[in-house]
Amino acid sequence: MTMKRFAYALAAASAVMIAAGSSAIGDDCPEKDTKLKLPDISNDYPTNVRADYVYGCMLVNGMTRDVVDRCSCSIDVIASVLPYDQYEEAETILSVRQRGGESVAYMYGPLFVEKVSNLKRAQVEGEVRCF
Known part of the structure; x- marks a missing residue:
C-alpha cells in the first residue's frame, strides 16, 4: 500500500468514526428528547428593572451588604404582589410627573392615582417584610 492510499484510507476511516461518534453522542444526550423546563414565574420582572430598584x-x-439583601428582598416582594406591567405603568406615571407643569396635570387623574397607589402599597409591603 502506498503512502497516498494509506492517507486516503485513514481519512475515510476518520470520517466514519467522527460520524458514528457524533450520532452516538446525540443519542445519549438527555436534552435531545426533553425540553429545558424553566420555573413558571408569572410576574417576573426583567433583571435590569430589579437591579435598578436595588x-x-x-x-x-446605605451601601452595605445587609441593605443589598433587604433591597433584593423588597423587589421580590413587590414582584410577588404587583404584576410587571402594572409596575411599569406606575413607574412611567411617576417619571412623567417629574416634568411638572400643566402638561402633566392629567397624570393626577383618578386612574393614574390608583396605579401609583398600587405601587406604593406594594413598596410598603416590601419594606414591612424585609426591613
Missing part, C-alpha cells in the same frame, strides 16, 4: 434602594438606605 441600586436606588441602596442609595436611600
Whole structure:
C-alpha cells in the first residue's frame, strides 16, 4: 500500500468514526428528547428593572451588604404582589410627573392615582417584610 492510499484510507476511516461518534453522542444526550423546563414565574420582572430598584434602594438606605439583601428582598416582594406591567405603568406615571407643569396635570387623574397607589402599597409591603 502506498503512502497516498494509506492517507486516503485513514481519512475515510476518520470520517466514519467522527460520524458514528457524533450520532452516538446525540443519542445519549438527555436534552435531545426533553425540553429545558424553566420555573413558571408569572410576574417576573426583567433583571435590569430589579437591579435598578436595588441600586436606588441602596442609595436611600446605605451601601452595605445587609441593605443589598433587604433591597433584593423588597423587589421580590413587590414582584410577588404587583404584576410587571402594572409596575411599569406606575413607574412611567411617576417619571412623567417629574416634568411638572400643566402638561402633566392629567397624570393626577383618578386612574393614574390608583396605579401609583398600587405601587406604593406594594413598596410598603416590601419594606414591612424585609426591613
